[in-house]
Amino acid sequence: MVPLTAQSFIQPGVRVSVPFGRGGRLVQGFIVSLSQEIQFAGHVKEIKEILDLQPVLNPELLQLSDWLAQQTFAFRISCLQTMLPSIMRSKAQKLVVTQDEKIKNSAIFQGQSFLEWTADLPTEVQQQLASWQKQDLVWMQYQLKNHAHHVKQLVLQRLDFDYAALLQQISPVAKKQRQLVKIFVDSDLATISYADLVQKYQISNATANAAVKKGWFVKHNQVRLRNPIATTIFDTKPKQLTTEQQNAVQQIISANDRPILLEGVTGSGKTEVYLQVIQYYLNQGQTALMLVPEISLTPQMVQQVSGRFGEQVAVLHSGLSQGERYDEWQRINQGQAKVVVGARSAVFAPLQNLGIIIIDEEHEASYKQADNPRYHARDVALWRGRYHHCSVLLGSATPSLESRARAQKQVYQLLKLNKRVFNQALPAVHIIDMRQTKMLSDYLDLSQPILRGLQTTLQKREKAILLLNRRGFASYLICRSCGFVPQCPNCDISLTVHLKEQRLLCHYCGFSQTLPQICPQCHSAKLRYDGTGTQKVERELVELLPTAKIVRMDNDTTTRKGAHQKLLTTFDQQGDILLGTQMIAKGLDFPQVTFVGVINADTGLATSDFRASERTFQLLTQVSGRAGRAHKQGQVVIQTYNPDHYSIQLAAQQDYEQFYRREMNFRHQAQYPPYFYLIKLSVSHKLQAQAFKMAYNIAKQLRPLLLAREQLLGPTQPAIGRVKQRYYYQIVIKYRRNEQLFQVLHRIMNDVQQDSRQGFLVAIDHEPQQLE
Numbered sequence: 001m002v003p004l005t006a007q008s009f010i011q012p013g014v015r016v017s018v019p020f021g022r023g024g025r026l027v028q029g030f031i032v033s034l035s036q037e038i039q040f041a042g043h044v045k046e047i048k049e050i051l052d053l054q055p056v057l058n059p060e061l062l063q064l065s066d067w068l069a070q071q072t073f074a075f076r077i078s079c080l081q082t083m084l085p086s087i088m089r090s091k092a093q094k095l096v097v098t099q100d101e102k103i104k105n106s107a108i109f110q111g112q113s114f115l116e117w118t119a120d121l122p123t124e125v126q127q128q129l130a131s132w133q134k135q136d137l138v139w140m141q142y143q144l145k146n147h148a149h150h151v152k153q154l155v156l157q158r159l160d161f162d163y164a165a166l167l168q169q170i171s172p173v174a175k176k177q178r179q180l181v182k183i184f185v186d187s188d189l190a191t192i193s194y195a196d197l198v199q200k201y202q203i204s205n206a207t208a209n210a211a212v213k214k215g216w217f218v219k220h221n222q223v224r225l226r227n228p229i230a231t232t233i234f235d236t237k238p239k240q241l242t243t244e245q246q247n248a249v250q251q252i253i254s255a256n257d258r259p260i261l262l263e264g265v266t267g268s269g270k271t272e273v274y275l276q277v278i279q280y281y282l283n284q285g286q287t288a289l290m291l292v293p294e295i296s297l298t299p300q301m302v303q304q305v306s307g308r309f310g311e312q313v314a315v316l317h318s319g320l321s322q323g324e325r326y327d328e329w330q331r332i333n334q335g336q337a338k339v340v341v342g343a344r345s346a347v348f349a350p351l352q353n354l355g356i357i358i359i360d361e362e363h364e365a366s367y368k369q370a371d372n373p374r375y376h377a378r379d380v381a382l383w384r385g386r387y388h389h390c391s392v393l394l395g396s397a398t399p400s401l402e403s404r405a406r407a408q409k410q411v412y413q414l415l416k417l418n419k420r421v422f423n424q425a426l427p428a429v430h431i432i433d434m435r436q437t438k439m440l441s442d443y444l445d446l447s448q449p450i451l452r453g454l455q456t457t458l459q460k461r462e463k464a465i466l467l468l469n470r471r472g473f474a475s476y477l478i479c480r481s482c483g484f485v486p487q488c489p490n491c492d493i494s495l496t497v498h499l500k501e502q503r504l505l506c507h508y509c510g511f512s513q514t515l516p517q518i519c520p521q522c523h524s525a526k527l528r529y530d531g532t533g534t535q536k537v538e539r540e541l542v543e544l545l546p547t548a549k550i551v552r553m554d555n556d557t558t559t560r561k562g563a564h565q566k567l568l569t570t571f572d573q574q575g576d577i578l579l580g581t582q583m584i585a586k587g588l589d590f591p592q593v594t595f596v597g598v599i600n601a602d603t604g605l606a607t608s609d610f611r612a613s614e615r616t617f618q619l620l621t622q623v624s625g626r627a628g629r630a631h632k633q634g635q636v637v638i639q640t641y642n643p644d645h646y647s648i649q650l651a652a653q654q655d656y657e658q659f660y661r662r663e664m665n666f667r668h669q670a671q672y673p674p675y676f677y678l679i680k681l682s683v684s685h686k687l688q689a690q691a692f693k694m695a696y697n698i699a700k701q702l703r704p705l706l707l708a709r710e711q712l713l714g715p716t717q718p719a720i721g722r723v724k725q726r727y728y729y730q731i732v733i734k735y736r737r738n739e740q741l742f743q744v745l746h747r748i749m750n751d752v753q754q755d756s757r758q759g760f761l762v763a764i765d766h767e768p769q770q771l772e
C-alpha cells in the first residue's frame with residue numbers, strides 16, 4: 001500500500017522496500033503498476049521506503065519484464081533487476097560474513113568468507129547461521145546503496161533557435177556575447193560547460209548567465225559522465241557500398257516489421273551494412289541498438305561504430321568498471337547516447353524511439369544467459385522490435401539453425417551476401433587426416449602442411465592465424481595412432497591429466513585412475529599428453545620458426561583489462577602468427593592474414609551435445625573466414641581425426657546451405673530444435689533420494705500433459721551429477737506448442753518456492769544451449 005504521503009509522486013518503475021510476512025522483513029521491490037483497489041484478501045502492509053524518486057525502469061522495460069518472467073520461468077523481480085546496471089542492484093544485497101576458519105570451510109560457506117543472505121536459503125542453513133550469529137561468529141553486512149559518484153557541472157544548453165540570425169542582431173560592442181553565440185553557430189554542440197567556457201574561451205560565468213537571462217540558452221546542472229571510449233575514437237568514413245551491400249541496405253530500411261536474417265559469407269562486409277543502416281535511422285531521428293557476442297573479443301567492431309558515430313555511441317560491456325557502466329547507462333537513459341553497442345545484457349538498454357536492433361554473429365551461444373533469468377538476447381530483441389515496430393536485423397555467416405529455419409518459413413526475411421567485398425574467392429581449405437599423417441614428431445602438434453603453410457606465409461611477409469580448439473577442455477591424454485581420448489566412465493567428459501600424481505582425474509565426479517602407458521583401444525604406445533595447449537604449441541613454433549613473431553591469445557594472456565585489444569594491435573603492427581583458442585575465431589579482420597591453421601578440429605565433436613556438429617561447423621567456417629579477406633587469396637589447413645564428418649567436410653567447402661539441410665535432417669529425425677522446443681528442468685537437493693523423488697514426482701505430473709510426438713526424458717542424472725554437495729536430476733521435455741504444459745510448469749515453480757525451505761532447488765532452462 002502506498003503511504004498517503006507518497007501517493008502524489010510515486011510511479012511505476014520506482015523501487016521500494018516493503019515489510020514482508022509476519023516478521024516484517026524489508027524487501028526491495030518495484031512498483032510495476034498502481035491501482036485504486038486492493039485485490040489482495042489478506043492484510044496489506046504499507047510501503048516502508050521509497051528508494052527512487054524517479055523510475056529506474058521505463059514502461060517498456062516494465063512490460064518486457066512481465067513477458068520475460070513468463071518465458072524464462074524466472075521471478076519477475078529477477079527480470080527487473082537484470083535490466084539495471086549492477087551498481088543499482090547492489091544495494092539490495094545482504095551478505096553474511098565470517099572470519100572463522102572452521103565456518104568458512106563448512107558446507108554452508110564452502111571455503112568462502114561470505115554468503116548471500118536470501119529468502120531461499122534452506123531453513124537448516126538459516127538456523128545454523130542464526131546460531132553462529134548469536135556467538136558473534138558471523139555477522140550480516142549490507143551491501144550499501146552504492147550509487148556511482150557523479151560530478152555535476154553547470155552547462156549552457158542550446159535551444160531551438162537560429163543562432164546565426166541572432167548573431168547578426170547583437171551589437172558589435174558586446175564582444176563577449178557575440179563570441180559566445182558564435183561558438184554555437186560554428187559547432188553543433190548541444191551543451192557546453194561553464195568550465196570550458198572559462199578555460200577555452202575566456203568567457204566568464206557572468207556573460208553566460210546574462211545570455212541565459214536574455215533567453216538565448218538554458219542553464220542547468222548536468223551530470224558529468226566518463227566516456228570510456230573517448231580516447232579511442234577515430235574517424236571512419238562511410239564506404240562506397242558494393243552492389244550486394246547496397247541492395248541489402250535498401251531492403252533493410254524498406255522492410256516492414258518482419259525481422260531480417262542477413263546471411264553473408266565471411267568477409268562480405270556485413271559491418272558496413274550495419275553502419276549505414278544505423279546512419280539511416282539516426283538521420284530519421286531514431287536510435288539504434290547493436291549487440292555483439294563479447295565486446296572484448298570484438299574490439300574492431302566497437303572501434304568502427306564509435307569511429308563512425310562518435311559521442312552518440314554508448315558502449316556497454318563487462319570490462320567497464322561499475323561506475324563507468326552506470327555512466328553509460330545514464331547517458332542512454334537521458335537520451336544523450338543514440339547508438340548502443342554491447343554484449344548480451346545491453347539488449348535491455350533503455351533506448352527510446354528505436355529504429356533498428358542489430359545482432360551480429362547471431363548464432364553465438366553467449367547470447368543465451370546461463371543463469372537466472374535464462375533469457376536469450378535474440379528473443380528479447382525480437383520482443384523489443386515488436387514493441388517499437390522497428391526492424392530487427394540478425395547477421396551471421398553461419399546462422400543458427402533456429403534462425404535459418406524461421407527464414408525458410410518466411411517468419412524472417414532472408415537476405416544474402418554471397419560475395420566477399422573485393423570479390424576474393426573464399427579460402428581454399430585442405431583437410432589433414434591426423435590418423436594418416438605423420439606429425440613432425442610424436443611430440444609435436446603440427447603437421448608438415450601446417451608448417452609449410454606458415455613458412456610460405458612468412459616468406460611472403462603475410463600473416464597467419466593458428467587455432468587451438470579447446471572448447472572448455474582441460475589438458476587430456478590422446479592416442480596418436482587412433483585418436484582415443486580416455487573418458488570418465490561416469491560422465492561424458494574427458495579425463496584430465498595430473499602429471500604430478502601420474503593420474504587421470506574427472507573434475508566433475510572425482511573419478512581417478514593411473515596414467516595408462518599404452519592405448520586401451522589400439523594398444524599403441526603413442527599416448528601423448530596434450531600439455532597446456534597453446535603454451536606448448538607456442539614453444540614448438542619458436543623452435544620451428546625462430547624468426548617469427550608470435551602473439552599468443554588465450555585465457556592466460558588476456559586476464560588483464562584491455563589485453564585483447566593490445567595483443568591484437570601488436571599482431572596487426574608487428575606480429576607474424578596469431579596463436580589462440582576460440583577467442584581468435586570471431587570477427588577479426590586483418591587484410592594481411594592469408595593463412596589459417598586449425599590444430600585440432602575435433603574436440604568439439606567429442607561432446608554428446610546435440611549442437612556439437614553445428615558448433616564445429618560454425619567455428620571452422622568462421623576461423624577459415626579470417627584468411628584472404630582483402631586482395632590476396634587465403635589458404636586454410638585443418639588437422640582432424642574425423643576427416644569424413646559432414647561438419648568438417650562442409651566447413652571446408654564453406655557451404656552453409658548444404659550444412660543447414662544436412663543438419664536439419666538430423667534434427668528432424670532426432671526430434672531436436674528447431675523442430676521441437678526443449679525444456680530442461682533440474683532438481684537438486686543435498687540428499688540424492690530427495691532430489692530423485694522430487695524429479696520423479698514432477699515428471700509424473702507433466703507426462704500426462706504431453707501431446708502427440710512430444711517427449712519427456714528422465715529423470716536422469718546429468719553428466720555433472722553432483723555439484724557442491726547437491727545432487728542433481730534433470731528432466732528434458734521436447735514439445736511443440738503446449739499451453740497447458742507451460743501453465744503447469746509455472747505452477748510447479750511457484751510451489752517450489754515454498755519447498756525451497758525443505759532444501760529443494762528447481763530450475764527451468766527453456767531452450768537450453770546444452771543438454772549435458
Ligand SMILES: Nc1ncnc2c1ncn2[C@@H]1O[C@H](COP(=O)(O)OP(=O)(O)OP(=O)(O)O)[C@@H](O)[C@H]1O
Nearest residue numbers: 239240241242266267268269270271272421587589
Ligand atoms: N564497400 C566496401 N568497400 C571497401 N571495403 C569494404 C566495403 N565493405 C566492407 N569493406 C571491408 O571489407 C572487410 C570485410 O568486411 P567485414 O569485416 O564487415 O566482413 P563481415 O561480413 O563482417 O565478415 P565476418 O563474418 O567474417 O566477420 C573489412 O576490412 C571492411 O572494412
Ligand SMILES: [Zn+2]
Nearest residue numbers: 488491506509
Ligand atoms: Zn566423472
Ligand SMILES: [Zn+2]
Nearest residue numbers: 479482519522
Ligand atoms: Zn589408440
